[in-house]
Amino acid sequence: MNSPSPDLQALALPTVRDAFYHFMREVGCRQIFGNPGSTELPMVRNFPDDFKYVLGLQEACVIGMADGYAQASHNATFVNLHSAAGVGNAMGNIYTAFKNQTPLVIVAGQQSRSIQPFDPYLHSRRAAELPHPYVKWSIEPARAEDVPLAIRKAYHIAMQQPRGPVLVSVPADDWDKACHPLMPAQVSQVVAPDPAQIQMLCGLIQESRRIALVVGAAIDREGAWPEVVQLAQACHAAVFAAPMASRGSFPESHSLFQGFLPASSAAIRELLYGHDLVLVVGGPAFTYHVERDTEGSHLPEGATLAVLTDDAEAAASVPQGFAVQGSVRLGLQGLLRGLVERPAIEPPKVPRRPVPAVAEGTDPISVAFVLQTLSKLRDPRDIVVEEAPTARVVMHQYLRIDEPGTFYTMASGGLGYGMPAAVGIAMAQPDRRVICVIGDGSSMYSIQSLWTAAEQGANVVFVVLNNRRYAALKRFSGVLGFAAGEKLVGIDIPGIDFSGLAKSQGCFGEKVDEWGQVEAALSAALQRQGPTVLDVAVA
Template identity: 60%
Template sequence: MTGSAPQQNHGQVNEYGARGARQWTVRDAVIDFARRVGMTSIFANPGSTELPMFRDFPADFRYVLGLQEAVVVGMADGYAQATGNAALVNLHSAAGVGNAMGNIFTAFRNRTPLVVTAGQQARSILPFDPFLAATQATELPKPYVKWSIEPARAQDVPLAIARAYAIAMQEPRGPVFVSIPADDWDQPAEPVPVSEVAHTMRPEPAMLERIGALLDACERPAFVVGGAVDRAGAVPDVVQLAERHHARVYVAPMTGRCSFPESHRLFAGFLPAMRERIVELLGGHDAIFVIGAPAFTYHVEGSGPHVPAGAQLCQLIDDPGVAAWTPQGIAAVGNVRLGVQDLLTRAAPKARELPAPRALPPRALPPSSGSERMSVAFALQTLAEVRDPAGVVVEEAPSARPVMQTYLPITRAGTFMTMDSGGLGYGMPAAVGVALARPGERVIALIGDGSSMYSIQAIWSAVQMQLPITFVILNNTRYAALQDFAPVFGFAPHETVQGTDLPGLDFVMLAKGMGCPGERVSEAARLADALRSALATSAPDDGPTLVEVVVA
């Protein structure tokens, strides 16, 4: 790669007919395009078929090394979500893409824009099924990429990357995939023409008029918000619309972002991924407006209606595919922020009574004796009291999430991130990506003990780049989510669930082996001081720390 446009060679005429410029290569054209669109951080784990891409690596680019491909994609996901721009990922042929598929699936569910490239064996030997070749390379990442291609000619690679970027950034955003044979990079190619593509679409005015009229006429509206609200930068607009209508605001099931401040008087709580419970919690509302989320995501088989009797459902979503399977009601498709802003231009609705505020939870108490473990509620309540509410929390502790939603309120847009997919191995590397995107800010990675073992190599990357991340590991020595969920599938009370106990893990030693200092806390009285120390940032390049919290 070259760090700038190819050097002038005066007196010669290249095949473009431009006097004085040497022939561009595929590498030149790809780097030039990536620079123009701001994809100058390359998240990667190296392999032989990718080496030609990185020759003469440009000084203004950054290579972000992950020790396993799932870590690479998780870091890129966090970085892309925090910056709002697509991140460039490079993986190794079929094996690397295979290792990365769990987090590619998560990026797809997160609607994260990623341009994923993968090396391929040289075109000249592909007919001989060579070692490390990716058979049917474009099919491997499907269906969890928006677009997948192996260009027919080397000269087509730069335009394929440009098209991939445009598709990744168009709503609904998501990952795309380009397979690139190793001998393509030095082939001649033309620069990618300068072009601009709109990434958002305004919802249809007629459908917004119907939604606005429904909201104006109803008596007891409820809003259900999802991750697309925060992704679109629409949280202040949704707050304003909810205040205008005196609407209770719930968070949609399995939402990976904070799309409404949880300290707001109109905040009503979180919906579970169960049909009957959703209907029960939304009972009494005559209009339900789902904004930036599916209506609704379910986890277990249910029955009965999707909304309470007498309630009308409407939806504003950036994904036409989601709108297509919405079970009833009306849906407007397009950018969430633009749609909400259009609704705000309507005349003020009739006055409504302000709904009763949500009841505050009781304080979590420390253990009554030294022999008892502290509760997850007490641990998260303590973290909430000592952390900066403007800081980012990246969470992957599924069994603790309901407790977190009660005792660790997220009050600001852009300060919470988790996976929409339910797949583990995302949170620790995503925290690394967020920290890269927000230099000098201390990021909290709140991770379960089981979840952490899927991509714990991310600690090494955080150490090497001296990123201010505090990894908080909730250690309950088990896959608690599975044990808690077992009764839904017919397990008797106290029946053993095979494969869910996790004894013998020492996270302080694991972190120390990668150069990260850590502390294990099992006494409730020590927790606040340990967290304060781990969260303190005295310099922009303070490195990561780890706190292992032993909980019941």
């Protein structure tokens, strides 16, 4: 007859909490971004002295800060959220993290197992289903002893390309339970593209005479700027940024850079007209924001589409042409090795991108003048975080990005990301200045981030472009065919004092109402330590 198994606690085994923090140390993560509730308190009980808990005042802010920190630190970031309601509050920025392909390990609280049969207060029903479809994986382990293994699996899934958020729901009474230590395990996070497919792509490039190279966010995520610049120069390619790209992926002052593809099928075909190969690297082939004008080709007549992406879903969604899946950086390196000298023909002439007209100082202040002044004053290594939908087209003209890792925005279109992301990025890159260019409407989705910025001493300049309305809706009404002067509701937001909100949360705040104040205010803000909010009244 078999003897009963010894009680785990009697063997002096580590607790689930011990195993969790030990694993975090192993993978180089010693920060947790969170907004805890009662079901999370056991997780942070006797919080380790070698860890830092970064408090956010609302769950969407917490996810946004963790997103920025993860992208800028190149490692998954751990997040602590309250059960159902807390995860629900965070869902907008979880969606953005999913679209940004940001690795987050969200450890969400859950009510104790012993009372779950009675549908207790703060119980998260079907907790693993709650964040779907915007996490790569989610689970509530069947036993307390299984929690550390689930968290390790979650981390590796979050880090595997394409990266993204994951969620583990942990009942409150699990943390003090004993468990066996995790055995060491190494997991590959990068998969190289098929060499045969790379060679086929080399063949397409060799046969083409006029190539358009469309660059996406994965180039910056993988640190592949040198490779993509070398490929563009070898192919004499005209380079375009992919529609709605969330990272800068090519030096915008380079002679081959042609600008940004809009999220419109007709405009994309027009801009790519005359090219026989459209090579999309590191992003989805096409992202549209308005209804397509035709059911025919997504490309101009005579063009072939080829895509190199780390995202299996993006590869499967290619509407025509040829797709290769795998690490973008390794794929670019394979292309550069495989390309032989191109035929001795006169290379196509790629026109230089026009220089924008000088923006003059006017009252009310133009957005172009603000961004032109900021471009003149900023260090090229300063990091720009953008969430000003109305100003983004102007920004592309006047605030050019020429260094890797210096531009971030949301890939989702959901507001509330920019302000907390800027705080997280500044924490991950404390030797760099972060500039957050944000609309007045966008800032109100996560204004509580200013408190954390002040608490952490984050070196961020928040430039609030205050036009007193959701101006993007006004502009988009024209895209949708609204008549001039047609009545619009729900777009005006006058009367918010952003410098006052900044001061109330511990930041420096200043109003800028006249064009003559812009340069001095920006210059001082860029030299000041800690967070600054400039409330700039723009036309």
